[in-house]
Amino acid sequence: MAEDTDVPDNGNRERVSEPLKALAELLERSLDSAASIVMMRHAPGVCSVYLGDPSGPREELRRIGKISTSLADEMLVSTASGANRMEINGQIYRFVRTFTLVDDIAAVVFST
Secondary structure, three states, X not given: OOOEEEEEEOOEEEEEEHHHHHHXXXXXXXXXXXXXXXXXXXXXXXXXXXXXXXXXXXXXXXXXXXXXXXXXXXXXXXOOOEEEEEXXXXXXXXXXXXXXXXXXXXXXXXXX
16 A cells, blocks of 8 residues: 655645655646656556657657556556546646557556
8 A cells, every 4th residue: 555645735734645646746747748648567566657649659659757566556546547537735637547558558548
């Protein structure tokens, strides 16, 4: 289970899990770049994270990092397939979570 972190919010303390904090950071990058977040598992224990259009050529996806599969799994547990609306750290995020194949590799896509 992910560790919770105390985060100040307008003078109040709210608990924000590590998966939600990581998701919020990825969604911010998605918003800044007007591109989707694409997560793919290439190796055991590791999930590669890309920014771009999963329907385009794979070469055009830009790798922006990697996360543990346990963190990725917690993100999936915290969200639903399809449209989502979540408040994380006082910020409202609206996004769609879908699944696709990128070069025959299963991928989870978060689109803002």
